[in-house]
Structures are given as structure tokens and as C-alpha cells.
Amino acid sequence: MPAMPSHPAVIAFDLDGTLVDTAPDLLDTLDIVLNEAGAPPLPREDTRRMIGAGARALVQRGLDAAGIAVDPAAFDRLYDRFLEHYADHIADSSRPFPGLLAALDALEARGHVLAVCTNKLEYLSRLLLDRLDLTSRFKVIAGADTFAVHKPDAGHLIGTVEQAGGMITRAIMVGDSLTDVLTARNAGVPVIVVPFGYTETPAEELGGDAFIGHYDLLPETVDRLLAGE
Numbered sequence: 001m002p003a004m005p006s007h008p009a010v011i012a013f014d015l016d017g018t019l020v021d022t023a024p025d026l027l028d029t030l031d032i033v034l035n036e037a038g039a040p041p042l043p044r045e046d047t048r049r050m051i052g053a054g055a056r057a058l059v060q061r062g063l064d065a066a067g068i069a070v071d072p073a074a075f076d077r078l079y080d081r082f083l084e085h086y087a088d089h090i091a092d093s094s095r096p097f098p099g100l101l102a103a104l105d106a107l108e109a110r111g112h113v114l115a116v117c118t119n120k121l122e123y124l125s126r127l128l129l130d131r132l133d134l135t136s137r138f139k140v141i142a143g144a145d146t147f148a149v150h151k152p153d154a155g156h157l158i159g160t161v162e163q164a165g166g167m168i169t170r171a172i173m174v175g176d177s178l179t180d181v182l183t184a185r186n187a188g189v190p191v192i193v194v195p196f197g198y199t200e201t202p203a204e205e206l207g208g209d210a211f212i213g214h215y216d217l218l219p220e221t222v223d224r225l226l227a228g229e
């Protein structure tokens with residue numbers, strides 16, 4: 001009898017606030033754009049929580065919080081300015097979270113395939129991962145504009161796992177926000193939540209299948225979830 005086709009497990013990571021602490025460069029850029037729109041600087045505790053639904057949403061949330069209304073053409077100019085400045089400063093201060101590289105090594109050693117499923121635009125995701133020398137770690141880098149839909153739509157995660165050569169029934173999502181938990185739920189995939197990212201709701205309360213305080217705990221947590229425990 002022919003052997004059953006075997007699919008590697010796909011571990012799909014969110015990017016901002018999960019793989020990389022991107023807040024400093026994102027929020028420095030937001031400050032500059034809001035300043036150009038005539039807004040006073042907003043507290044970092046507030047703007048940090050605005051990350052997670054993509055750059056467009058970040059600019060819109062910043063303007064809303066500053067109480068500034070702009071017409072669509074002015075918004076587009078501010079958004080373009082955001083993208084241009086952010087691309088130029090994408091890895092000034094952004095760094096992988098502690099323990100990430102060792103955890104990725106351990107997952108690769110188990111034969112798992114690693115992927116990125118982020119609401120960051122794909123070209124910015126690639127640029128950031130290139131700058132941090134992380135691109136080669138991931139078989140797929142799927143951004144907000146890679147497919148017709150994006151997180152929390154299940155199709156973003158399903159497309160990521162398919163492109164990685166895996167099956168949605170043998171996949172795990174790792175993320176920092178409600179968007180990631182909803183995406184995983186919508187796709188029927190277990191989700192591991194990390195607490196060092198950007199979220200309105202405390203990470204422990206997001207309702208993930210597992211919660212890890214440090215990347216050291218990721219490999220054993222993946223083992224446990226893949227075993228159905």
C-alpha cells in the first residue's frame with residue numbers, strides 16, 4: 001500500500017508584537033504623521049494598543065484618538081507618508097522578542113514548517129524580516145494584502161498553511177491579539193498567545209488554547225497542542 005502522504009505541521013506566527021517588537025518604529029512614525037496632521041503627541045500606552053489591524057487602521061485610530069477628522073484625499077496622503085517613513089525606519093529599533101531564535105531552531109529541528117500570517121502589508125513584512133535576517137526562516141510570509149481576505153478572516157490563515165504545504169488540521173497559530181485568536185478560531189486551529197505584544201484586552205484573557213510568558217516555552221507547548229492535549 002502506498003504510504004499516506006505526510007504533511008508537516010505548520011506553525012503560523014503573527015508578526016507585530018509576536019515575532020518582533022515593532023512598536024518603537026511604528027509609533028515613532030505615527031507620531032511624525034500625527035504631528036504633520038496638526039495633532040499633539042499621544043501617550044505611548046495608548047498608541048501601542050492601536051497596533052494589530054494594519055497600518056491604515058493605525059493611522060485612522062491615531063487620528064480618531066487625537067480628535068482630528070480629515071477628508072479621504074488628506075487621509076491617503078497621511079497614509080502614504082506613514083508607509084514611506086516607516087519603510088525607511090522599519091528596523092531602527094525593532095528587534096525579535098527574547099528567545100525567539102532558539103524557539104524557531106527547536107521547531108525546525110522537529111520538522112515543522114514556519115510561516116508568517118500578519119496584517120502588516122507583505123512588502124513591509126518582507127523588508128522587516130530581511131533587515132533582521134529572519135526571512136529564510138519562513139516558508140511563507142503572508143501579509144494583509146497577500147490574499148483577497150485578511151485576519152480575522154480564516155482565509156488568511158488557511159491560505160498561509162496551504163502555501164506552506166501543510167494542512168489546516170495540523171497547524172498552530174501564535175499571536176498577541178484578539179485578531180489572532182479570532183482568526184485561529186474561525187479556521188478551527190489551536191492558538192498560542194504571547195503576552196509581550198499589543199492588545200486592548202490583557203493577553204491572558206484572550207481565550208487562547210495556551211499562553212506562554214516566554215519563547216522558551218514554545219516548543220513544548222507546540223508538542224502538547226499537536227498531541228491534542
Ligand SMILES: O=C(O)COP(=O)(O)O
Pocket residue numbers: 014015016017050051052053054055058117118119120
Ligand atoms: O501592523 C499591524 O497593525 C498588524 O500586524 P500583525 O498582524 O503582525 O500584528
Ligand SMILES: [Mg+2]
Pocket residue numbers: 014015016017018052175176177197198
Ligand atoms: Mg500582532
